Amino acid sequence: MDLLNGFATVLLPLNLLFAAVGVTIGTLVGVLPGIGPALTIALLLPITFNFDDPIGAFIMFAGIYYGAMYGGSTTSILLNTPGESASVATAIEGHEMAKRGRARAALATAAIGSFVAGVISTLLLAFVAKPIGELAVKFQAADYFALAVLAMVSVTALLGTSLVRGLISLVLGLFLGLVGLDSVSGQLRFTFGAPVLTEGIGITIVIVGLFAIGEVLYAASRVRNGSDEIAPLEKAPLRTGYLSREDWRRSWRPWLRGAAIGFPFGALPAGGAEVPTFLSYTFEKRRAERAGRDDFGKGAIEGVAGPEAANNASFSGVLVPLLTLGLPTSATAAVMLAAFQIFNLQPGPQLFQTSSDLVWALIASLFVGNVLLLVLNLPLIQVWVKVLEVPRPVLYSGILVLATLGVYSLSGNVLQVFLAYGIGVLGYFMRRYGFPIAPVVLGVILGPMTETQLRRALVISDGSFTAIVTRPLTLVILVLAVVSLVLPYVRRGKKLAFADED
């Protein structure tokens, strides 16, 4: 009944207003490339010092996060310019759908999938947070290394049609991830004496550069060819909403599977939204292939429904270690932890006892945030799709302005803007010569994670590699990785992917 009390708190008109304001601000910043929920919440934090009651602030923050994630998927789908790493997987199929006139369906499956997964994962947060939190903290460095390896090998589906090109992209990402201060030894790597590189190349810079700026340069280079025309929007099937009966049939399972992948990954103390969204994409693609379908890469709705659901579910997952142990596992969670401390609340094992009112109100506000997101954004789809009717030159120059603004406001350093443009030029050439973009992002995220965790494990084991095979949990995960690499070929007796070379 604690949860009902939580709802009683949240459903006060003022708090509902905070939720609505949060979702709206969040959607706006999500649309902007580079400015994510963490930065927005950090900037709004000083304003909330003046709130008498922390509940209003947390309700607003939850709204901002959900809104930003949804806003990010909107630009991914319509313009192929994800602003956050969590929206990269959505862009792959989502933009293909938009190019084929199916933007409405893509946005709708993203919105409804986010809602469904958000509700399911919030229920899980409400009822199994404690045991999951205790389980998550059992993972040691060696286990995280194994998990990163599993993620790396099982997302090969992201590599696209040509394995060689996909691997080149991945290696490029791994290299970009190496640049900067090495957190284990404190040494600088590949910075070439440039101070701008000492903190590494931020994932946001990579994404804004490769996607937003690279896409604009590519579009500009082809504007006279006119060969990249976007199909006119298909008529919305009004009776069933934005989704046709067929779309619903193909979406609901990916929503549930996405939620099932997103929540546990978010709950791990090295979690976040990127890995589960990529995994969900891979999973849906593999299923489609096994069923003999080849529409992935050509706008398969499952490739939007799954990752979007996983993305939203991972946020409730991230709150598990935050609320039960005081461990922030994403940038947004870290800022929320700072907010808790300002209101003199110590997230941790005792928070559920000492401030149970607040915890339940926060959980209730997640439900409310999800509902508001759906209510506000479904009608807005009609507005968003109009973006596609904006003349290309105007639209793309607008994207460039916003991307520049986003990168600059993130760092306050014009050199970072140049860096993003440099990466944008790289993104142009990758598009020009048919290299997939998503594996670069994957490399930047997973490379440092794999390396850091392995080296931590080695420090802990005095340099002995046996550490990664003597722990049962580590071994199980590594075996899973091997199986997921080999299984697709064994089961179907299919020729190796090298033979699929185009």
Add this chain to the structure above:
Amino acid sequence: MRPSLRSALAVTAVVAVSACGQFTDPAAGGGSAFPSRNLEIMAPAAAGGGWDLTARAMQAALRDDKLYDKAIEVTNVVGAGGATGLAQLLSKGQGDAHQWMVTGLVMIGATERAKNGSDLTQATPIATLTAEAEAIVVRSDSKYQNIKQLVDDFKANPTSVKWGGGSAGGSDHLVVGVLAKAAGADVKKIQYVGYSGGGETKAGVLSGDVTAGVAGVSEFKANIEAGQMRLLAVTSPKGASDAPSLKEAGYDAELMNWRGVVAGPGLSDADRTAVVALVDKLHSSPKWQETLAKQGWTDFYKKDVEARNFIANETMRISQLVKELGLS
């Protein structure tokens, strides 16, 4: 529908610009007597971190208690653990009393590593403001009941103890360094696992990755109260209610994670006196005192000459330590 999209984008842009407040007056230049124009407080790190919170708290106190009659803006300059911000202050803030920067212990190690020729002592020290002690903890089922047992094992067999804390070269790593030196252990043999922050350090201690964890005292508070971790020692001169300081335990080691404020290099004496006087008023203002209490920051106020000597001593001590730890 096109106008509505445009206005949406325009609103977004305005939100972004005004929220970030990073657009500085291009006409700004050094030379004029203080206070004569807008004040710029730089946080040499991203929004939301400790330096940023300090800069914004200073801004709020100066504004709300009406200590400064012109605009005060906070800018964030991200990079190299603060070394990028310092380099910018040194190159663009020459003789300028209107450009302040928040700084702290971590910046000394960062500049030592960045090797871009800048050094915190080149700026004009105004004051130190706050400090937080660091804590050394173990998981509650650890065999170590007190700091002496841990340090004895560490001395006898340095590689048997795995230390966990924030990234290599940061304040947590320095704590292990000063402790090793004070105890006469081999600094080169420290086994240190660098995590990306206090949260990950907690996970590392709880999962059993590391033998002992180091982070700011507030970081471990909830876990200690819940009985998941045991506090062995703190790094302040005086101990906490439930654990001794390293000094009290017999190790001549002390390290406070302090924060302060500096202004551009080469300030005239008149300007420096005026800035110090303003920061003095800031420090005693009700809003600042309220912020200290709210954030749980310990007051660590030293001003002008005292601050200059303190920062010079810390720079020498920490640079030396960073070299000995093999980090530069």
